[in-house]
Amino acid sequence: xxxxxxxxxxxxxxxxxxxxxxxxxxxxxxxxxxxxxxxxxxxxxxxxxxxxxxxxxxxxxxxxxxxxxxxxxxxxxxxxxxxxxxxxxxxxxxxxxxxxxxxxxxxxxxxxxxxxxxxxxxxxxxxxxxxxxxxxxxxxxxxxxxxxxxxxxxxxxxxxxxxxxxxxxxxxxxxxxxxxxxxxxxxxxxxxxxxxxxxxxxxxxxxxxxxxxxxxxxxxxxxxxxxxxxxxxxxxxxxxxxxxxxxxxxxxxxxxxxxxxxxxxxxxxxxxxxxxxxxxxxxxxxxxxxxxxxxxxxxxxxxxxxxxxxxxxxxxxxxxxxxxxxxxxxxx
Amino acid sequence: xxxxxxxxxxxxxxxxxxxxxxxxxxxxxxxxxxxxxxxxxxxxxxxxxxxxxxxxxxxxxxxxxxxxxxxxxxxxxxxxxxxxxxxxxxxxxxxxxxxxxxxxxxxxxxxxxxxxxxxxxxxxxxxxxxxxxxxxxxxxxxxxxxxxxxxxxxxxxxxxxxxxxxxxxxxxxxxxxxxxxxxxxxxxxxxxxxxxxxxxxxxxxxxxxxxxxxxxxxxxxxxxxxxxxxxxxxxxxxxxxxxxxxxxxxxxxxxxxxxx
Numbered sequence: 041x042x043x044x045x046x047x048x049x050x051x052x053x054x055x056x057x058x059x060x061x062x063x064x065x066x067x068x069x070x071x072x073x074x075x076x077x078x079x080x081x082x083x084x085x086x087x088x089x090x091x092x093x094x095x096x097x098x099x100x101x102x103x104x105x106x107x108x109x110x111x112x113x114x115x116x117x118x119x120x121x122x123x124x125x126x127x128x129x130x131x132x133x134x135x136x137x138x139x140x141x142x143x144x145x146x147x148x149x150x151x152x153x154x155x156x157x158x159x160x161x162x163x164x165x166x167x168x169x170x171x172x173x174x175x176x177x178x179x180x181x182x183x184x185x186x187x188x189x190x191x192x193x194x195x196x197x198x199x200x201x202x203x204x205x206x207x208x209x210x211x212x213x214x215x216x217x218x219x220x221x222x223x224x225x226x227x228x229x230x231x232x233x234x235x236x237x238x239x240x241x242x243x244x245x246x247x248x249x250x251x252x253x254x255x256x257x258x259x260x261x262x263x264x265x266x267x268x269x270x271x272x273x274x275x276x277x278x279x280x281x282x283x284x285x286x287x288x289x290x291x292x293x294x295x296x297x298x299x300x301x302x303x304x305x306x307x308x309x310x311x312x313x314x315x316x317x318x319x320x321x322x323x324x325x326x327x328x329x330x331x332x333x334x335x336x337x338x339x340x341x342x343x344x345x346x347x348x349x350x351x352x353x354x355x356x357x358x359x360x361x362x363x364x365x366x367x368x369x370x371x372x
Numbered sequence: 373x374x375x376x377x378x379x380x381x382x383x384x385x386x387x388x389x390x391x392x393x394x395x396x397x398x399x400x401x402x403x404x405x406x407x408x409x410x411x412x413x414x415x416x417x418x419x420x421x422x423x424x425x426x427x428x429x430x431x432x433x434x435x436x437x438x439x440x441x442x443x444x445x446x447x448x449x450x451x452x453x454x455x456x457x458x459x460x461x462x463x464x465x466x467x468x469x470x471x472x473x474x475x476x477x478x479x480x481x482x483x484x485x486x487x488x489x490x491x492x493x494x495x496x497x498x499x500x501x502x503x504x505x506x507x508x509x510x511x512x513x514x515x516x517x518x519x520x521x522x523x524x525x526x527x528x529x530x531x532x533x534x535x536x537x538x539x540x541x542x543x544x545x546x547x548x549x550x551x552x553x554x555x556x557x558x559x560x561x562x563x564x565x566x567x568x569x570x571x572x573x574x575x576x577x578x579x580x581x582x583x584x585x586x587x588x589x590x591x592x593x594x595x596x597x598x599x600x601x602x603x604x605x606x607x608x609x610x611x612x613x614x615x616x617x618x619x620x621x622x623x624x625x626x627x628x629x630x631x632x
Contacts, residue, residue, distance in 0.1 A: 266457065270475070271447035
């Protein structure tokens with residue numbers, strides 16, 4: 041029996057992106073209001089305008105807003121990275137965390153930090169790690185020509201486990217004082233995110249590229265041969281997207297450690313609603329990924345306040361069921 | 373003399389496990405419809421992919437405007453020739469209209485969105501394939517025959533002068549088989565277009581193709597006008613299959629003879 045036809049998706053980009061934009065603003069507002077001390081919207085606005093109590097101003101402008109903005113940008117980057125990898129591999133299970141790309145970036149960043157190098161070096165090193173990991177996973181999964189989702193995922197899982205072991209090793213041999221803080225590379229934590237323009241800059245660049253690259257990606261999603269016949273320089277486009285996905289992952293990991301499953305959940309849910317036109321899907325993923333991680337981080341800060349959970353725990357709790365569901369469905 | 377749509381110059385296709393084959397050497401001109409006949413594994417698909425520039429030849433060249441196809445940018449190739457594959461991959465959700473619309477890709481610049489004119493071309497192509505009522509349907513819900521017709525609609529939207537069709541009648545019911553081949557014949561007869569088709573049905577090939585290429589499993593090739601090539605002895609040797617001939621007023625028809 042064939043599945044019931046789904047209703048034609050809603051495709052008005054202005055409505056979709058507008059709705060997501062409003063939701064994004066609300067999610068940031070909520071994350072600024074909620075915490076160990078709750079603030080009212082009025083207090084938040086007052087703090088923005090320079091009024092209100094010193095405590096409120098400090099909470100909003102120095103603690104919560106920078107962290108919330110970092111969460112938003114990181115979530116957006118992860119969702120976009122997932123969407124790009126899914127097109128490259130033509131597989132909705134692809135995600136920078138599941139495939140071990142985040143792990144490679146974390147090892148790169150950690151090595152640079154242990155060597156006492158500056159921020160630029162940390163990002164560069166994370167990018168190298170992400171790129172290396174990308175090459176390993178895609179190289180092995182493509183290797184013999186034909187490959188299956190099983191092969192791809194196994195490669196990714198094993199590579200991720202390998203990077204996890206390297207991180208544990210590095211943290212174990214490193215002198216102890218900074219150890220607790222560095223565990224966030226393993227689970228993803230925004231407590232260490234600082235006000236930093238790089239994630240936002242990267243997010244704007246990648247969303248800006250979504251338009252010129254988008255139609256080619258749409259064609260590529262139908263397979264490399266079909267894309268080549270329709271005039272896509274497949275090899276060049278694939279390399280561009282590999283590099284972009286690795287770069288985006290590296291910036292996200294440098295900001296917040298290895299947070300999983302955002303790149304899996306968001307593109308999947310959006311595709312059900314708005315279809316698979318990358319020119320809409322990529323910007324929508326950036327917004328929805330930002331919303332998800334902002335809310336997840338707010339939850340992580342408040343659920344057992346004043347203690348904090350790493351946000352990666354929350355995304356994993358959401359992402360694992362989605363992943364298993366997708367895997368179950370892909371059997372047919 | 374009209375310019376060739378594509379020229380095969382001493383072309384030997386690359387088949388794994390086959391050292392070499394006979395070289396193909398002929399131009400494909402507007403107004404010609406070439407049928408590729410041969411048993412499974414003889415290289416029909418490989419030849420079509422080589423002509424589309426998706427594979428490197430074993431030897432020889434494919435020329436587009438006198439230039440080696442390998443050096444021509446993909447976008448320009450896509451404006452000149454289109455290929456309908458045997459299998460269609462639909463991993464992600466998309467609609468029938470969107471799928472036809474990707475045929476416009478070679479003609480749009482990176483920053484262009486599809487215009488109303490592009491939508492019009494795609495809708496007209498869908499109508500030609502009796503798919504206009506399904507424009508908003510998800511591709512995944514189509515039957516095999518509907519999906520095959522959609523692939524042809526994408527080619528019609530692309531509208532290249534040279535059509536390469538890998539078993540275009542696959543999955544199609546009798547009416548649509550004839551409809552598709554009628555369409556190919558009509559377009560080719562207009563004199564603006566040429567086509568190469570891999571076909572399995574000998575009688576359809578004889579009816580619709582102006583030229584034939586017989587592709588033997590050992591790499592042997594034989595090509596020319598249909599009247600010169602369509603000989604029962606050659607076809608029996610090609611398929612290792614005894615054939616009975618019926619000479620009708622409407623030309624020669626062949627029919628496989630069942631084993632006793």
